[in-house]
Amino acid sequence: MCGQAVPTYLPTHQQQSQGRSSTGSSSHSLQYFYTGVSEAGQGLPRFVAVGYVDGQPMDHYDSNTRRKVPAVPWMRKVERDHAEHWRNPNRRISELVFKQSLVNLQNYYNQSGGFHTWQNMYGCELRGDGSKGGYDQYGYDGRDFIAFDKETLTWTAADVPAQNTKRKWEAEPAIAQRLKAYLEESCIEWLRRYLDYGKETLLRTERPVVKVTSQADHDGLETLVCQAHGFYPKAIETTWRRDGEVMDHATFRRDVAPNSDGTYHAWLSIKVDPKDRDRYRCHVEHDSLLEPLDIAWEETGASNLGLIIGCVVGAAFALLVAGIVGIYFYKKCQDCYRAASSE
Template identity: 65%
Template sequence: MGLSRKEPFLLLLGVSALLLGGSAGSSSHSLRYFATIVSEPGQEVPQFFSVGYVDDQQFVSYDAKAKRRVPAVPWIRKVDKDDPQYWERNSQIVWNTEQVFRGSLVNNARYYNQSGGSHTWQQMYGCELRGDGSKGGYRQFAYDGRDYISFDKETLTYTAADVPAQNTKRKWEAEPAIAQGRKVYLEEICIEWLQRYLDYGKESLLRTDKPEVKVTRKEDYDGMETLICRVGGFYPKEIDITWTKDGEVWMQDVFHGLVSPNSDGTYYTWRSVMVDPKESERYKCHVEHDGLPNPVDVAWEEPDSNLGIIIGCVVGVLLLIGVMAGIYFKKRQDGYKAAAASDQGSNSSGTGTAVPI
């Protein structure tokens, strides 16, 4: 079965590619491109995919049938005015990449002595502007979901992950001009475009949404209890959450969930800690985020008692029943009196009949 265009590219990357997939830290920004080609038995033409991300927002993709780079968000259309050839130029670059990838599949099958089967060849490259003002850049490749080779822009060399990858390393290092061009791209051109994209999409990319923090509690089977710190509705994705005990960072019996996206573009996550119920008040959830002017510390609090509200509601209902009952019986009494007078009048005349109330 072929891969759907909607399947996450990161799931196909090698281990180190996954580690490089996120932003470098608080207030950092990244520009990343992913390209994947997949060959499967019985499939004449390998499937090719390419996407681009600014931070965690996809802003471009590639229509392989039309051979065109296409926008994925409205703000990228602002480039049309500044650079009319942008789409044509990038479409050509991605198409060239597709052709090179097809050759890489053939070469790698030969390096690994493979014949037939399903195989993938992937590339991830990009740059980052970190919160401390420093910059970073990387370009690496994976074959069949495992690290294959990566580029070191400082030494202009390549690091092969295994023996077959040494073939690619020798071939690429024999062309130093290509390595120099990749270094210039990562350190200069990529950074310039990242800054431009951040300006185009600043309303969504540079916003900060304050996290909402809530601590809940659940009892465990062994007499212990778990405090759960739920943090949601925040943007950007980078957030620092720790449990503290008496003001000191506490790491024992602490578990955490992944930072996951909400449908509105914000994120949510959680941290839990197992504690002795007698000491639960000593623990606090410490949260630091760009959307917060200062870090917050949230402890679990006993819910307010609803007994007073319940008693008030019961008394109110009883009073209401009493009033309604008084009105009802008064109406009944008045009705009977009217009926008695009517009966007496009718009987005395001998011409009328008592009318039921």
């Protein structure tokens, strides 16, 4: 059987949260990424576990050090206050399960050797409206393998070999029941607890700095670019509007991305007729703003080369860091919060 150890190496749902504080109107998430590889080399551990709160690293474990290491200062207080959980040996158990799972998977796919990865991504979300979400999914060699549906207590297999794991896990109903209890109870309790410990950073708000620039196109049109940067938390609503009408169908946007200082930036553009540019506004809504922003292009905006370069350099640094960590994650991370419905 491929490794399904989530209900054993996570904190039990009987533990109660202490000192809860308001989580604000934004959504908050607790995520874990586990990766096992069939061959170690050049310092790459055979097993890695990384925890995140609201997309920010909080702790790290790997098979080389066999130690759970805090990634942020407030986690050291968690370590002191919950020493019995912090020293929990179950990550070592998960490491052994992942090792055996890789052997089983190579048999499923009729592989005799080589470099292979077995990855687990799971977590929960506490949304701004009070609703909760949770997911647990696995990938093999960077592709979907199997995913949990906590509403039906069933597993969705991505291919024929994954059907082997689906049959084995669904033959033991207790696996799905424990996992559902974790995602809906214990995971949320720990998320609230972490938000309370790290509230000075996790519950802060940073206002976005918004600039609109323009660039002439060869076809006689021009591109208006709206950049919002330096904001926190990550959730932000940005749209291009013409005379107040949302122009989503004509908007090109990139995903919200991290900056090296822990804040985020967003980017969206639209092609317009130069004579109509004054009709367009970049509309921005964020938790840090008392009122939405509506930013128009101004003549001085055309010379903000330094701002653009700064954003590009910051993004490149953040992507470099993400790339180093990214070997431990598989490609569906972006869809994890709404694995049963949508992102």
